[in-house]
Amino acid sequence: MTVAYEDMEIGMAIDVGEYTFARDEIVRFAEQFDPQPFHLDDAAAAASPFRGLVASGWHTCSAMMGLLVRNYLADSTSMGSPGIDEIRWVKPVRVGDTIRMRNKIVAKRVMESKPDRGIVSTEWECVNQHDEIVLIVRSKGIFGLRDPAQARA
Amino acid sequence: MTVAYEDMEIGMAIDVGEYTFARDEIVRFAEQFDPQPFHLDDAAAAASPFRGLVASGWHTCSAMMGLLVRNYLADSTSMGSPGIDEIRWVKPVRVGDTIRMRNKIVAKRVMESKPDRGIVSTEWECVNQHDEIVLIVRSKGIFGLRDPAQARA
Structure with a gap:
């Protein structure tokens, strides 16, 4: 069943999968x-504060978005x-790190200007294969209501 | 000359170029x-709240980062x-929008834990060909000092 605004409950946490970062x-x-x-060159990266090649932070965020879309937002x-x-x-x-992502629902409200949809605030908790948090994203998404008339009652 | 922490002054605004989003x-x-x-399909996008194909927000941010790196951070x-x-x-x-990006320096401080580097807070103002703001990013970057001894004096 398609996930709608009403199905998202504050406190829910959804595991949306993992992604391995190849060189x-x-x-x-x-x-x-x-x-x-x-982000480009092993020798330069070894001499940098990172002491080795690391993924762009925008790459990490984009890859986590890919997990979220494929395993949750798609339907x-x-x-x-x-x-x-x-x-x-x-x-x-x-290189070679496997990052898993959990999407937690932290707040939600129906939009006053457009009462057929709501804003859902989530936190992406992204953890590597050593159980270390590597990335936190606090995001907002807009979702249609299944039954706007019911929500306004 | 390589841009170091000391060269960044609060209030500076740097135009870092523009990027056209091809389909x-x-x-x-x-x-x-x-x-x-x-983000994928013209017919589906036409039926969506966007009424047409739009770039992923992560794509927009990543493309603006590309401008910033090539035209400012590289040196x-x-x-x-x-x-x-x-x-x-x-x-x-x-599709076809040309977005230009201006990077404003809004705050800076030398790191207490590592006084050879500082954190610089910037605001990316991203504007389309109709002079409409499409994206605002408030970012932080870490930059090495040219002369850490001078900064501590």
């Missing part, structure tokens, strides 16, 4: 969107997002 | 990282970022 994907993303030496009433309230790149993501 | 790039990014119908003492304080996807970015 060639880290480098390919960086070449296009974030060509800093520590939902998702209508996009007004923005992100916070991103914390807590620890570097390195 | 094939919008779709390719979405297929990999954000396969929601309104700097950039040492990565602890995170983002806010992203606001104010208006959709559509």
Whole structure:
């Protein structure tokens, strides 16, 4: 059944899968969107504060979004997002790291201007294979209501 | 000359260039990282709240990061970022839109724990060809000092 605004309860946590960062994907993303030496080149990265090649933070966020869409939003009433309230790149993501993502619902409200949809605030908790948090994202999404008339009653 | 922490003054605004979002790039990014119908398919997008194909917000941010790196950070003492304080996807970015980005320096401080580097807070103001703001990003970056001894004096 398609997930609608009404199905999202504050406190729910949904595991949306995991993603392994291969070297060639880290480098390919960086070449296009974030060509800093520590995302591109092993020798330069070894000499950087990261002491080795690390994924762009925008790559990490984008890959986690991919998990969320494929494993949760794909069959939902998702209508996009007004923005992100916070991103914390807590620890570097390195070649071969496998990052798993849990999406927690932390707040929700029906929109006053458009009462057929609501804004849902979530927190993405992203953890590596050593159980270390590498990334926290506080996000907002807009979701259609299954039954707007009921919500207004 | 390489841009270091000392060169960044609060109130400075740097134009870092512009990027045009081609249809094939919008779709390719979405297929990999954000396969929601309104980023992938014209007919589905026309029926969505966006009324047409729009770039993933993660694509917009990543493309703006590419401008920033190529036209500003490339010759700097950039040492990565602890995170983002806010992203606001104010208006959709559509096929053929040209988005220009201005990076404003809004705050800076030397790190107490590592006095050879500082944290610089910036605001990315991203505007389309109709002079409409489409994206605001409040970001933090870490930059090496040119002369840490001088800064501590």
